[in-house]
Amino acid sequence: MHFVTGGAFNGKKKWVTAFYGLEQKPHQWHSFYKEKEAPELREEIVVLEGIERYIRALLERSETPEEARLLFRKQLEKWQKEDRIVILIGTDITKGIVPMNAFDRFFRDAAGWCFQDTAAASRRVDTVWYGIAETIKEETE
Template identity: 45%
Template sequence: MHFVTGGAFNGKKAWVMNTYQLNKRQGWISAYDDVSLPGNFNRFSEDILVLEGIEKWIKDIVIQYGLEQSRGKWAEQMSKWLQWEKNNLEHTLILIGTDITKGIVPVEKENRIWRDVTGWIYQDISSRAERVEIIWYGINHQIK
């Protein structure tokens, strides 16, 4: 699994598309298109799957399950994805998530919880990912 993060509008999508020589139609699933978080990858024929906008799906999980269960629900989902990747050496999973954990702390309690859970889940993703990349202004910095 490859985790790509960075600020909003900092070139994460373009960097992934260029690095993996993809177009947005090839195994690209975006939360920004109001698509539900896929639970099962067996329906996809592509070897490379990209999940873009994971911070939005995390927010959906926080709304549905609350602070206490969100991290565990995400971990369950991630385990399924990692199994898909492990089942075939050609499979690669790329997660793209905007870093919402910096800057001004939100006033609304719900947004503070979302921000906190997102930070915790990004830590979980980073610990399980083979590679972690931060993209700022279109420039990558591999931290793992």
């Protein structure tokens, strides 16, 4: 798995497209901004965009942020076992002012925990800020 994170509108999608040459390769692109459920993976290269929105959807049907994290971990394990390239893109929402609304604070906490789990499970992690990527983790086989 490959995890790409960074700020909103900082070029993550454009960077992933260029890095993997997706304009010329068959791939599956799933946006959690449009769909709340995890898809069945079909192509050799799969991009799952907006994982923070998936985490929010899990939190909306959970009792606690910890329960949402456990649900996310189960899905993460499935993605990790896939025999294909799985790229997870998530917008970092953990910086800045702490939300006043309790649900939004829980969302921020759950997203931070799930992003840590994603980084730990991924072979490669890149942050993209202002269109510039920095590799912060890269495991070789």
